[in-house]
Amino acid sequence: MNDLGKYxxxxxxxxxxxxxxxxxxxxxxSFLAAMASTFPAITGVTFILLYMNGGGGTTxxxxxxxxxxxxxxxxxxxAMIMGIPRLGFWPAMVGSLVLYMxxxxxxxxxxx
Numbered sequence: 001m002n003d004l005g006k007y008x009x010x011x012x013x014x015x016x017x018x019x020x021x022x023x024x025x026x027x028x029x030s031f032l033a034a035m036a037s038t039f040p041a042i043t044g045v046t047f048i049l050l051y052m053n054g055g056g057g058t059t060x061x062x063x064x065x066x067x068x069x070x071x072x073x074x075x076x077x078x079a080m081i082m083g084i085p086r087l088g089f090w091p092a093m094v095g096s097l098v099l100y101m102x103x104x105x106x107x108x109x110x111x112x
Contacts, residue, residue, distance in 0.1 A: 013041075013045055017039075017041055046062070050062055068107055071107075072099075075100060077096075079092065
């Protein structure tokens with residue numbers, strides 16, 4: 001498979017998971033939607049593809065760096081939970097993303 005074909009496949013896999021999660025959420029199955037969104041399918045596929053294309057060292061480096069993004073992601077989700085009832089969806093989304101990116105920037109400064 002050529003590079004373009006690989007990236008089309010990656011795009012389709014990610015889009016399928018997002019679509020499935022959105023479908024479940026729209027059906028009032030928020031627990032299942034959340035599970036589908038956080039199920040390590042995308043991460044697992046990424047592990048497989050990284051291993052196939054870059055080997056074990058690349059996969060381990062990715063996994064280690066992935067752990068650093070868990071705390072900022074938790075800040076993002078908590079900000080959404082607290083922000084939507086107080087500010088509405090779009091301001092909460094923007095604020096949560098700003099907090100997430102701020103946490104990433106802070107993390108990057110600390111790790112240097």
